[in-house]
Amino acid sequence: MAQKVATMSYLTNQLWGGNQILVAVLGICSALGVTNRLSVSVTMGLSVSFVTAFSSFFVSLLRKVTPDSVRMITQLAIISVFVIIIDQFLQAYFFSISKVLSVFVGLIITNCIVMGRTEGMAKNVAPIPAFLDGLGAGLGYAGVLFIVGGIRELLGFGQLFGYQVVPLTWYATAENPDAYDNFALMVSPPAAFFILGGMIWVFNIINKKA
Amino acid sequence: MWMGNYEPLNLLGLLIQAVFIENFLLANFLGMCTYLACSTKLKTANGLGVAVVFVLTVSGILNWCVQHFVTGGGALAWLRVVGVDASGINLEFLQFLLFISVIAGFTQMLEIIIEKVSPALYMSLGLYLPLIAVNCAILGACLFAVTRDYPFIPNVVYVFGSGLGWWLAIALIAAIREKLATAHVIPALQGMGITFIMTGLMAMAFQGFTGIKLSNPTGEVNVSPLTILNEVVISEEKIKN
Amino acid sequence: MSESPPNTTGTSNLRTILFMVALSFVCALILSVLASALAEPQTVAKNLDRSKQMMIAARILDHQGNFLIRNAEGRYVPAKYLKDGILAPTDQTIIGSQKELLDVYKIRLIPMLVDGKGELTTFQAVNLNEGEYLANYKKTGYYLQPYKLLYKIQSNPSSEAKMEGGQQPTDGYVIPINGFGLWDAIYGYLAIANDGNTVIGMTWYDQKETPGLGANIAEAPWQNLFPGKLLFQAGSDGNTDFKTAPLGITVVKGKVSEVLGESPKSKSAVDGMAGATLTGNGVNDAFKNVLNAYRPFLIKLHEQTKKEG
Numbered sequence: 001m002a003q004k005v006a007t008m009s010y011l012t013n014q015l016w017g018g019n020q021i022l023v024a025v026l027g028i029c030s031a032l033g034v035t036n037r038l039s040v041s042v043t044m045g046l047s048v049s050f051v052t053a054f055s056s057f058f059v060s061l062l063r064k065v066t067p068d069s070v071r072m073i074t075q076l077a078i079i080s081v082f083v084i085i086i087d088q089f090l091q092a093y094f095f096s097i098s099k100v101l102s103v104f105v106g107l108i109i110t111n112c113i114v115m116g117r118t119e120g121m122a123k124n125v126a127p128i129p130a131f132l133d134g135l136g137a138g139l140g141y142a143g144v145l146f147i148v149g150g151i152r153e154l155l156g157f158g159q160l161f162g163y164q165v166v167p168l169t170w171y172a173t174a175e176n177p178d179a180y181d182n183f184a185l186m187v188s189p190p191a192a193f194f195i196l197g198g199m200i201w202v203f204n205i206i207n208k209k210a
Numbered sequence: 211m212w213m214g215n216y217e218p219l220n221l222l223g224l225l226i227q228a229v230f231i232e233n234f235l236l237a238n239f240l241g242m243c244t245y246l247a248c249s250t251k252l253k254t255a256n257g258l259g260v261a262v263v264f265v266l267t268v269s270g271i272l273n274w275c276v277q278h279f280v281t282g283g284g285a286l287a288w289l290r291v292v293g294v295d296a297s298g299i300n301l302e303f304l305q306f307l308l309f310i311s312v313i314a315g316f317t318q319m320l321e322i323i324i325e326k327v328s329p330a331l332y333m334s335l336g337l338y339l340p341l342i343a344v345n346c347a348i349l350g351a352c353l354f355a356v357t358r359d360y361p362f363i364p365n366v367v368y369v370f371g372s373g374l375g376w377w378l379a380i381a382l383i384a385a386i387r388e389k390l391a392t393a394h395v396i397p398a399l400q401g402m403g404i405t406f407i408m409t410g411l412m413a414m415a416f417q418g419f420t421g422i423k424l425s426n427p428t429g430e431v432n433v434s435p436l437t438i439l440n441e442v443v444i445s446e447e448k449i450k451n
Numbered sequence: 452m453s454e455s456p457p458n459t460t461g462t463s464n465l466r467t468i469l470f471m472v473a474l475s476f477v478c479a480l481i482l483s484v485l486a487s488a489l490a491e492p493q494t495v496a497k498n499l500d501r502s503k504q505m506m507i508a509a510r511i512l513d514h515q516g517n518f519l520i521r522n523a524e525g526r527y528v529p530a531k532y533l534k535d536g537i538l539a540p541t542d543q544t545i546i547g548s549q550k551e552l553l554d555v556y557k558i559r560l561i562p563m564l565v566d567g568k569g570e571l572t573t574f575q576a577v578n579l580n581e582g583e584y585l586a587n588y589k590k591t592g593y594y595l596q597p598y599k600l601l602y603k604i605q606s607n608p609s610s611e612a613k614m615e616g617g618q619q620p621t622d623g624y625v626i627p628i629n630g631f632g633l634w635d636a637i638y639g640y641l642a643i644a645n646d647g648n649t650v651i652g653m654t655w656y657d658q659k660e661t662p663g664l665g666a667n668i669a670e671a672p673w674q675n676l677f678p679g680k681l682l683f684q685a686g687s688d689g690n691t692d693f694k695t696a697p698l699g700i701t702v703v704k705g706k707v708s709e710v711l712g713e714s715p716k717s718k719s720a721v722d723g724m725a726g727a728t729l730t731g732n733g734v735n736d737a738f739k740n741v742l743n744a745y746r747p748f749l750i751k752l753h754e755q756t757k758k759e760g
Binding site: 026033194 | 406
Binding site for chain 1: 463467481485486493497
């Protein structure tokens, strides 16, 4: 029982206390670039979770036979394989989303979170804890992306997952020019910076109190 | 293949677009992690910037060759020289793997060369090279260049400009961060929090560059309106008869 | 650590090389198997996306993926798939499945070529390979070629048409439009009616514009402004000189009702998108450049309809 608790803590630790974006400040690039719409954010979060978890698993599996001089290249190769798997899969079954994500799927390879986990954790621990650690890191990242994407889509488009949430009757028209209008800044990239800054602020406040 | 239908003026427009308008760091957000997490000094930023410009330009060229001779559509046609007809083989799925290997391999080689050739240079720049291999901006610029399918020279201009723009943005952020270190910021926002907000404001400022269009290449064949009218008149007469 | 004590450099180098070779081989094997397995779903997905966009422009499909059919009064009502690509009117909207969509596309949208004088012809007649033509000239533009691409919209096959024998009547034509938006190339389909002037619908299927701003050209609300617009811009007096009139739908800055009011020119203009003026300009240029190449053909269509109507 004690062993099992310790193993699961690899997962839970990554979700909040060691959250990759808010604490370690890694994986920012894609968090900003693709969080325009919730559907895209969720896809990206799940893809990164998949890649991080399985890459960590295989890097850990091979950790005892990997020569030290090619350690980084091996990690990059394994990560690339999983990213390509995700990319091919998205192109086949989720074509419209893969059109929006375009090159950002490939950029998961250089996503600091993935490399950070394989270099920092996976090469030192057994496969199962490595898998859970990677999965936790990915899910923590996905959680942040979900929140940022939700705020941006809600305020910038008035929609969530493409469904109109803000009633159309609230919008300003020629007769009623002072009524509601979408917060267009939310759709453009700087808003993601502001939201992340705000989230870090809130995170720090919560952690200080705890 | 070399210039496509790009004129020298288009190249200038492309350079300005890559440096300011589509600034890799402030408009596309690529390449920040390594920088944000490790330093607040302008000197480090300059070192990183120069290294990135160099690595990005050369990697961009190498990856263009990879794309055109290995992974593009119909790219293996050159194998006909050795008697193998491989034009139907599509190796596009290996694109990511090959690109990142080229980048990682090149930075590794570069590090070795610099260490042997100039220890002084190695002390100032060489330490960043492993960090740069996994910098989103490098892979990102190569991938963007591939999606846009530039001919060779515009590709070089584009990756060079992207590197310059990245350096510019990093240097600006570092300069501001140096000042922020001594400013009074509320405790919960200190460090990363205020950096993000500051970077967001800079990104907004750079958005002001949007819409500056110097020139785009066109494939327009100059057909004078008179020619079309003549054809139209002829066909009208045919219908009447 | 479980690594053995360092051997001679030669052996450890050999080990490294063997390891890398084995790793590369395994990676390449996994990826090749995956790529081959997924190649077909991928091509299907890509073609399906393009076909869907063309059918939405031709109003065979609506933006949600429901089939449409034009009833006797000229309105578009929901339809359902019967078999062999035939549609029939129905009460509620039904979303078409992948196979149904592809079947309808194959029957209803026929790729053809038109030459500089406006004569319709086929790929076989001029000895061009359709696949090569489509792939080679997508970026530079089909409208620049001596034989320009367009798609004929066949009418919904029905028993009456079969009894008459002969060819299927045509509902209109789809012209591929390409141009340059703010960031990158934009590709779309413009469907026009048999009179060569009225727009049936318009979609943009490939664009990399700013999300929320220029990218709205790919969204339904803006595309729904196009049906019924006229390609040949009428003069202020209401007459249209087909030989010299500006060709294309103008994206105005602001609202058409405010900028052009009741002028005949308003029939060839649509509202602009706030904050996306440059994308709108790109759309205007795209129309101007591409449609001029099809002008002889459009004029011929107009003349034919005048004679029949």
